Amino acid sequence: MPDDAQPSIPSPSAAPSPSAGPAPPEGEAAASRARAGTEPDAGPQDAVPQPPVAPGHGQRQPPAAAAQPPAPAAAQQQSALPLRQYQQWQQWQAHQHWEQQRQKKAAEPPAWRAGVRPAPPARIRTASLWAVLATGLLSALFLGAGLGLNLLVVAVPAALAAYFAAQAAGRRPRPWTLVWGLGGLALLVVPALRDAGWPTFLAVLSALALGSLALHGSRSWAGVLIGSVSIVGSLVPGVRWGWRGMRERANGSRDRWAPVLRTAAIAVGLLVVFGALFVSADAAFAELLGKLVPEVSVGDGPWRFLLFLLGLVGALAAARTAAAPHQWDKATIRPGRARKRLEWALPLIVLNLLFAAFNGVQLAVLLRGYEAVMDQSRAEYARQGFWQLLWATLLTIVVIAFAKRWAPRGGARDHLLVRSVLGALCLLTLVVVASALSRMNMYVDAYGLTRLRVSVAAMELWLGVVLVLIMAAGVFGARWLPRAVAASAGAAVLAFGLASPDALVAERNVARYEKHRTIDVEYLQDLSADAVPALDTLPEPLRSCALDAIRKGLDEDDPWYATSRGEQRALDLLKRRPIDERAAECRDLPSGDSGDGYR
Structure with a gap:
């Protein structure tokens, strides 16, 4: 039989006998069966483990918990199997064991998932x-x-x-x-x-x-x-x-659920019947109830x-x-491989020198004046560099994260080196943040405030807060840093919403109109009802032109639970000072430049 053929393990009854002679007498056969462990009085020390039959077509696989094969020498001596067939049986046993282990490992979740998996919850209260x-x-x-x-x-x-x-x-x-x-x-x-x-x-x-x-x-x-x-x-x-x-x-x-359901049904029925009677009896009560209770059809x-x-x-x-x-x-995250001091510090020191040179130029421009440094107006200078500085701030935070991962961890000297290099980078980046905010302020003075500009300015300010938190973590430890960054993000979103960005945009553009007599009315028409109090101070026909589009988006019939404070305030102002319909046509009104480049 070739070596790569599928082994066909004969059953113990088909195993060749050591002697090729005739069958032994009945007495000798009984004694042989007793020695082989087939008789009831055969002891465990006389039992010989028999190899299983190799599975073929139409035959079931042997059970997973099959007995381990005996020692090769003893098994060969007792089982009367040829050496070649016994070796093939051992290979089949090893293959079955390997397959069981593979299936068991495949059924188990990954180590990181098993560690974070929650415990079975208790019954819901x-x-x-x-x-x-x-x-x-x-x-x-x-x-x-x-x-x-x-x-x-x-x-x-x-x-x-x-x-x-x-x-x-x-x-x-x-x-x-x-x-x-x-x-x-x-x-x-x-x-x-x-x-x-x-x-x-x-x-x-x-x-x-x-x-x-x-x-x-x-x-x-x-x-x-x-x-x-x-x-x-x-x-x-x-x-x-x-x-x-x-x-x-x-x-x-x-027995306990039935009384509860009956009681709830009776209560709802009483409310519906007597509520309908009271609504039909008093118009004021009907109006109050109609405002408080949602209308369901x-x-x-x-x-x-x-x-x-x-x-x-x-x-x-x-x-x-x-x-x-x-x-x-x-969930464990493997730390990065620690680099050598020179390999780690040299790129960051070069980056610090670049930041220092850039901040030195910014200081010179601030002291000597923009026109004395370059042939650009203040607005064009601010417009050119804000977005680059915003991306520089973002990338710096990414660089700090990777640098901390690969920082050398040899001892106190390495710790001092990491704190010094990364602390200097954070300080220089804070100067970049201040420069970016200064450029945005100049840009707004020239072209006005928009939603995009107030959003990115708020994001740049929050990135500055994150840099301060990173510097504090280098001094006091970084265990609290993840939660502090998440809390600062939530606080920033809350402050951004409470500050009413649309109202800020309207107020800044109205102030710019009073100063320069230029305003982009077309852009102001896209604001929400939060901008109505600021736009209400514009002179006619600018006021009616700017507020007409906002008024069309308001609905007086909205219920109390779906109406914001900004909408209610806008409705009250428009009721006290109605819009001039002729001025709302916005004829012959100039459209100012908001600095976006597409107007």
């Missing part, structure tokens, strides 16, 4: 179920008309559901957990105060990220980055967890049901995460 149900009902009632105070109304019962679930799991709120949770709720105040869509979007997105951090309680870089979006992975497990808890409670306490049924499911699934995901969060802090 009744309080959490009621809070989840309240979240779904409030979502169906209040989230259909727009964004405003309704987001905060829906978020409160969802936060309570998570709190009850965490309490049942034995988790207690820590200081950073309160920072994330209260910060997320504070960010949801922005849609209630501001009408502009872009600060609202940033605030809602940041509120979700901070809420996810509050549920996970992360503190490392991996925990903060992954934990801020990890709540998405709990959407499906949260639904299964909630359904399993409801089914267990329904099977175990049917049969045609809105599918949309309301979708919102109900959205609130229900979101609240279950939050509660499931609070009961058994992923341990993202246990």
